[in-house]
Amino acid sequence: MIIAVDGPAASGKGTLARRLAAHFGYAYLDTGKIYRAVGYRVLEAGGDPEDPDAALAAAHALQPDDLENPELTSDRAAVAASKVAAMESVRAVLLGFQQGFAADPPDGAPGAVLDGRDIGTVVCPEAPSKLFVTADVEERAKRRHKELLDKGEPSIYSRVLQALKDRDARDSNRSAAPLVAAPDAIVIDTTAMDPDEAFASALDSIR
Ligand code: DC
Numbered sequence: 001m002i003i004a005v006d007g008p009a010a011s012g013k014g015t016l017a018r019r020l021a022a023h024f025g026y027a028y029l030d031t032g033k034i035y036r037a038v039g040y041r042v043l044e045a046g047g048d049p050e051d052p053d054a055a056l057a058a059a060h061a062l063q064p065d066d067l068e069n070p071e072l073t074s075d076r077a078a079v080a081a082s083k084v085a086a087m088e089s090v091r092a093v094l095l096g097f098q099q100g101f102a103a104d105p106p107d108g109a110p111g112a113v114l115d116g117r118d119i120g121t122v123v124c125p126e127a128p129s130k131l132f133v134t135a136d137v138e139e140r141a142k143r144r145h146k147e148l149l150d151k152g153e154p155s156i157y158s159r160v161l162q163a164l165k166d167r168d169a170r171d172s173n174r175s176a177a178p179l180v181a182a183p184d185a186i187v188i189d190t191t192a193m194d195p196d197e198a199f200a201s202a203l204d205s206i207r
Contacts, residue, residue, distance in 0.1 A: 001026065001111030002102050002126075003206065004119035007133035008168050008179060009078065010140035012190045016133055016198050017115035023203070024113075027105035031116035031123070032081065034094055037066040039080025049083035058084070059093040075163060082167050085117075088176040098123045117171055120182035129206045132181035133198070135191040137164055 003020055007013040014030060021028035038058045039049050047054035071077060084090050098114065102124050105112040114123060120130035135143075141161035148155035171179040181187055186205040190198045 001128065002124050003111070003113040004124050004127040004130045004182070004185075005113060005115040005133060006117055006119050006121070006131070006179070006181065006185065007115075008135075008137075008140065008171065009164055010144045011133045011135050012143075012193075012195060012198055013115050013131075013133040015195055016131070016188075016190075016202055017113045019195075019199050020202060020206070021113040023199075024111060025109065026111035026113050027101065027107065027109040029098065029101050029112065029114045031094075031098055031114055031119065033067050033072055034062070034097070035081035035085040035090075036072040036077040037062055037069065038090060038094070039082075039084045040069065040072060040077045041066065042084065043076065043080050049080040052087055052089065055084040055087055055090050056093070059090045062094075078167065079163070082170045086170060086174040086176060091118075091122075091176050095123065102127075117179040118177035120185050121180060122177045125182065130182050130185035131202055131205060132185040132187045133202075134187065134189055137161065137168065139191045140164055 005013050005017040018028055038055065041058035041061060042049045042054045045054065049055060102112045102114055116123070120127060138161065141157060141164050144164065145155050145157045145160045188198060188201050193201065
């Protein structure tokens with residue numbers, strides 16, 4: 001069993017995907033983390049995430065430990081991720097790992113939940129269950145802003161909103177595996193839902 005969960009940044013897809021994986025006892029893969037790790041590797045090396053050679057070299061050099069870096073949750077890493085993710089060559093290097101995880105989940109798990117932007121369209125187009133989780137950009141910005149403040153980090157709402165709009169545009173307008181709902185995905189709009197309601201709606205769709 002494979003559950004594909006796609007959607008824009010801060011839509012609640014990660015929380016939902018993690019909860020679905022725990023509920024069904026499936027393995028969970030946050031594919032955004034992989035792109036973040038590639039982007040962060042480029043930044044660490046003093047390179048430009050928009051430089052195709054630097055991005056491709058970082059994708060090839062990626063190590064499992066890179067995914068454990070707490071810096072990956074930063075906005076710097078998110079922006080770098082979105083830039084390296086626009087390159088077809090980078091995506092091609094990372095595709096096999098994601099498909100292998102879905103086909104043969106670790107620890108003998110009977111299924112996998114993957115979240116990202118192109119799981120239902122490119123990574124696992126055969127997934128029997130596809131969700132596209134979205135929410136209005138203002139609501140997503142509010143959530144992200146609150147999350148930062150709760151963590152004690154400085155945050156300015158208007159900047160968070162603009163950063164999300166920029167990332168949405170980059171992720172949606174690229175030619176390589178753009179952010180789009182698969183034709184057979186069930187769309188869950190979480191604008192007016194709390195995490196419990198989103199989970200209940202997802203379970204309904206999957207069943
Ligand atoms: O889900 P996230 O915010 O951690 O993702 C960070 C960036 O990585 C996102 O802006 C676009 C890219 N990404 C992608 O292109 N494809 C995926 N399957 C997952 C993430």
